Amino acid sequence: MAREKKRRSTGRRSPLAAAALIGIGLLLTGGIYAGASAAMAATEDSSSAASTLTVEDGQKLFQANCATCHGMDLEGSDAGPSLYGVGELSVHFQVSTGRMPLQAQAPQAPEKPVQFTEEQIDALGRYIQSTSPGPSFPADEVLDGDGELAHGAELFRINCAMCHNVAGAGGALTEGKYAPALHDTSPVNMYAAMVTGPQNMPVFNDLNLTMEDKRDIISYLMYLQESPSPGGFDLGSLGPVSEGLFIWVFGIGSLIALTVWITAKSN
Structure with a gap:
């Protein structure tokens, strides 16, 4: 009889x-x-x-990209003005909008793609500020957009609209110059333009416009940037010229085309 194999007991x-x-x-x-x-x-x-980046890094960036026109010691040259006293705020405005480094000599420095990072721009500004102090950044509340809109709109119409248009759409000036549109301008650069007076713009110090006035103007411009056109197509917000042109070209043109079509069908 075959021996049965013992099963290995397995625990549960x-x-x-x-x-x-x-x-x-x-x-x-x-x-x-x-x-x-x-x-x-x-x-x-x-x-x-x-x-x-440190101030020393900003100095190296300046020497490599700006000193050709503005001089190794910020003294300026025939190709560029002195930077004594312009301050970090002016540096931020010019460089963060791509106006500097200048691409070519022209009646006005145009906006173009920015060539530096935010860190590099800050380092350049700190170097200029440490060498020759000038206007600096305002308190955060000046740029918060919570100013008085009606007062800001009134101040903008009185002091700025003759060049920038009442809707901030910009406009032409003399000798190939122009006031840029403000639809994409950052609040800090709005403040910088008022304080430093870049290119054709006058300087608005605290005797012309108080800090509260500047805050109200910036708040009004921020409101314009965020508000859609209530009437549909804004046509560049350039006023009656563009609106009248649109009516003549498309409105009267459509009536003439409709008249010609009706006449052709009747014949």
């Missing part, structure tokens, strides 16, 4: 074992992920802190 596994293993795995995975995330965040923080 507890139903909680699988849940415990899954829980341990999740805890280990979560712990590893949290540790890795913290390490990456610390690395990014340290690298961002290390990437902050």
Whole structure:
């Protein structure tokens, strides 16, 4: 008679074992992920802190990109004015809008794509400010857009609309110059333009326009930027000239075309 093989006795596994293993795995995975995330965040923080440019970096940027026209010591030259006393605010306006470095000599420096990062622009400004102090950035509340809109609109019409148009659409000046549109201008550059008077713009110091007045004007312009045209197509917000031209070309033209079509059908 064949000997029966003895069966190896197997213990029954507890139903909680699988849940415990899954829980341990999740805890280990979560712990590893949290540790890795913290390490990456610390690395990014340290690298961002290390990437902050200094005044010396701003000096190097100036010597490499600006000194040809403005001189190694900001004294200016035949190709560019002196930068004594212009301050970091003027640097931010000119460089952050792409007006500087100047592409070519012209009646006015046009806006173009910006060639520097925000960090580099700040470093340039700090270098200019440390060498020859001038107008600096205002308090945050001046740029918050919470000023008095009606008062800002009145001040803008009195002091700015003759060049920039009452809707901030810009306009032509003499000798190939122009007042730029303000539809995309940042609040800090609005303030910078009033304080530094770039190119053809006059300087509005605190005797002309108080800090509160400047805040109201900036708030009004920010309101214009965020508000759609209530009448449909704004036609560039250039006033009756563009509107009248539109009526003559499209309105009268459509009536003439309709008249010709009716006459042709009757014949």
